Amino acid sequence: MSTELSDDEILGKAYDTKLMRRLLQYVKPYKKIVVIAILLNILVAALGPLRPYLIKIAIDDHIVLKDYDGLLLIIAVLFGALLIQAIVQYLLTYFTVLMGQKIIFDLRVELFSHVQKLALKYFDRTPVGRTVTRVTNDVESLNEMFSSGIVAVFSDVFVIIWIFIFMFSMSWDLSLVAFSVMPILFYATFLFRKKVRETFRDVRFHLARLNSYMQEHVTGMNVVQIFTREKQELKKFSEINNDHKIANIKSIFFYAVFYPFVELLSAVTIGLIIWYGGGEVIQQQISIGVLVAFLQYTEMFWRPVRDLSEKYNILQTAMASSERIFKLLDNKTFVKEPDNPVQLTNVRGEIEFKNVWFAYNSGEEVLKNVSFSIKPGERVAIVGATGAGKTSIINILTRFYDIAKGSITLDGTDIRCFDKRALRKYISIVLQDVYLFSGTIKSNISLGSDKITEEQIIEAAKTVGAHKFISQLPNGYDEEVKEKGATLSVGQKQLISFARALAYNPQILILDEATSSVDTETEQLIQNAIEKLLIGRTSIVVAHRLSTIQNADKIIVMHKGELKEEGTHQELLTKRGIYYKLYQLQYKDQELIKTS
Amino acid sequence: MIGSLSNLNKYFARYKSRLILGITFILLSNIGQVYIPLFLKESIDTLQKNISTGIIQKYVLLIVAASLFSGIFRFMIRQTIIVISREVEYDLRQDFWAHIQRLPLRFFQNNSTGNIMAHATNDISNVRMFVGPAVMYSIDTGTKFLIIIVIMFSLNSSLSLYALLPLPLLSFLVYKVIKKVHIKYTRIQEKFSDLTTSAQENFAGIRVIKSYVCEDYEIKKFSKESDEYLKRNMDLVKLQALFQPIFYLIAGISGIIVIWKGGKMVIDGELSIGVITAFIAYLAMLIWPMIAFGWVANIVQQAESSMKRLMKIFIEPYDISDNEEANNTLFEIKGEIEFKNVSFRYRDDLPWVLKEINLKIAQGETVAFIGNTGVGKTTLINLIPRLYDTVDGEVLLDGQNVKEILLNTLRKNIGLVPQETFLFSDTLANNIVYGTDNDGQELIDKVSDIVQLTKDVEQFPHGFETILGERGITLSGGQKQRATLARALAIDPKILILDDSFSSVDTHTEEEILKQLKNFMKNRTSIIISHRISTVKDADKIFVLDKGAIVEEGTHDELVEKGEIYADLHLKQLLEEELKEIN
């Protein structure tokens, strides 16, 4: 967990060649727009610095020489230049934003698709909120860079180049004087960057902490309230909130110093120009118009520099974001896929576990040397104390996790030789942890698959006995389901997730405590109903209520990660082992009835 | 202030003196700044008159001094106003959280996490941008604007008139554009919130998605949403991209007018070139504030929609809170519970879940509720700690209506184990002692023993210090359930409510827990909900719920004797063979 947390501390350089190169890969498809943007940029960049030059001509050649008609001509040219600049500027903004939006669209979808492929191991360790941030906010901060940062930097560079050209063409020695403060500026920027980097790390870190705290406590607010921990939680929250504030306030200082300092440097430059240029005007080496133009150029030149810290911020955020995004894209916590997957056709459903060892974290074995086999169409039950490893058996059978040692085969082929998604298509699982999505009852049963018809949905709901309550809802199957199914009873949620498994009409059905929160009547109803469904299909049932599994062809008894007993209900009873004890516990009161 | 943003006044009021100081700094800094073009003008005019360089040097020094003066105050502006914005952000978020914490369960069931998070992060940060940068720039711009206009007029009033001619047009255009931007911006925010919610739900439900191989469908759905988001953004950009060019254009036209009309005046000998230079410098000074103004207008728009959304949450009623008649001398609860004609439904347009429930639970009794899925068991027990309030009738605790007992007192005395487990991604130990200030190992050991968690924990390499995955994901179903049970026991409650808390626990372990609990629950009232006869059979009283009403009540033996619903249930849970033998 700690390694993941440090993700939020990733600082990134403001400019990192490797990252940039990788980011540029995403620009490639939009080469055309880039070319257009650059051309427009060069045009706009030239038009801005052209104006002081025109003004210089106006002053020196027309105003000073009292040539009003000439002045009018220049005015017309000035106006034309301005108009073109405005139009081009509009197009430029539009196209660059378009490009930025398209790039982040690509990146966002790629990232989302990538996350879909990650193994559950990743999700076990990473809070949902963090992954959400990658896909939403982190990608969004790239948008800012693509649509304003990069383009602005481009146009700034061109503007500066043009200013250089105009200034040096008018007076090179005055230009040298004007640029003499540059080294100080560079040094100041360097210092500023260093300081801001540090505070930036702090701010990011505290922001991440704040977000994950809120995320988690919004989800678990009922626990906070039931235990009346509001006061304590508010205190905890205000500490985190306060740290975030302090980190931010610290960073303000550097900006507060930097901006006015740059401003001061610009004033010094103006002073130098007037002092040195003034002397030259007196000596008639340059005209008054040149001096005025230089003053304007100075203003124009310092503007981008002044914005630099702003852009620096954008760049820094974007670089840090992209580093985190790429880190997630480079996260290859996949369950391995075979190079040449064996085709899966006509699955019979013969499953065999051979000396399987498994651990979620290496060294902490959860399953130890488990072996058993299931014939096609057989009904198998797994029982055992909580934490014995029942869910884990299912997790490895569907290749949510890969085993450490041994092998699992389906119809005689190691499941690692199949494409895992092809494999899962033959298996339906009712997970122990029920999860419903916001949407409708219908969409929760079909999960958006268009292969499942409305009739099939209703059929499945009827089989699990959910039809009755669903049809009583105001909108029936179209009734809105809230996030996590918050407005349904727990049993109802379980029934819906059961119906989902049936609607998919699987060859292999796995039920992990699928009816643990369902009443007995409904449970029996389901059992009778799926009896027919299960003919010719393999099924694996995990249950604590023995009444639900007594008809199984085979019962597997797990204890502390080991397979302890195996056989039919009768066989296990005569063995007088763990199963017998469980059985006794559950039915000893009924024995009483028997004897009475 | 505009619309919903006026709700910020109370925050501003807190920092009034510093805010005023900040505004003063802005004024001072601007005074320094506007002097620079004046000195420029003087120096250019001096140059034209061709006098010695000495005077020029004086002006050079003055320019630098003015900039230094202005800079010092500029530093202080940020140290006051931007700092205040962070303070207000802090206050606002603090208030937001304090408010959220008091909202009823209903709110959290009807609003997605992603949505609430969007308010807490993006919306508050948008408002912060308004409080800080936007306020700073708009005051800065406004004052600078006024000062500059005054100076310009004092330099040459007719030239100023000409130069400022395009301004009304500017205001008009800005007004037009901003109005439209607002709507479009809101639409973007909504889509972003959808996007966040989609991602959030997808990642939280990834196990289901993988099980049913829905990845491709989910990706398609997500791209569609992203695409819509892109479209809405572009729709806004079409307008927003107008801002900068408009400002350039208007300001540029002013500059051109200065050259044109001013040039004519110079030609006619009415004006010096120095004044033109000063005018150009002033216009340059104005153009950036104006562009900043466009930017500010944007921020204000965003802040305005964000604040509106925040206010929607701030006005959410608490529904469940202490009322005035609450008895604030009562801190002890004995644990006698009574329901009097209690009826409940979740919404007016939904059917009644509970209908005129009447029941009594004596202090120290253990009672059980049993009933079909969705019959209203959870609903019923949620009324006791007031997670919901009754619609009709009343719930009494020790003879007192629960609405008249301080919420704090009420809930502190009730240990409720919700049907759905939730654990924080903290250590197991911290999760167990979550509800109490006592975090001693002794307590942890004691409750863990009762819920049979100790032997599981012994197998964890880090024992009780194991950090759980989000929502306790790295525990087995039964381990999670027992950890939440332990958490409820740790607060030493007078009333213990177990909502189907053994559903993921095997019978053997359950039996052990129930045995231990019996001891622990001596003199405490306990309520157990379960579908298993084995869990409820030893209760002092069993209530059978059906169709929103209590249809049977009595002990296990009485109910079996009675031969109706409960007895039927009992039979059904017998194994078939047993049945054969009985018959």
Ligand SMILES: Nc1ncnc2c1ncn2[C@@H]1O[C@H](COP(=O)(O)OP(=O)(O)OP(=O)(O)O)[C@@H](O)[C@H]1O
């Ligand atoms: N994702 C995980 N990461 C690490 N450890 C895990 C994870 N899931 C389960 N475990 C551990 O593995 C062991 C076996 O868990 P499993 O979920 O297989 O038990 P189970 O038999 O299904 O129990 P239950 O009846 O309580 O559901 C437990 O000790 C549990 O803490």
Ligand SMILES: Nc1ncnc2c1ncn2[C@@H]1O[C@H](COP(=O)(O)OP(=O)(O)OP(=O)(O)O)[C@@H](O)[C@H]1O
């Ligand atoms: N927040 C809610 N908003 C609207 N309806 C709800 C809400 N919570 C529950 N319901 C409905 O009220 C009824 C009773 O639900 P409740 O959760 O009390 O059932 P339950 O008896 O606890 O069932 P289970 O055995 O499945 O836990 C159900 O029909 C359910 O759909």
Ligand SMILES: [Mg+2]
């Ligand atoms: Mg399990």
Ligand SMILES: [Mg+2]
């Ligand atoms: Mg319930």
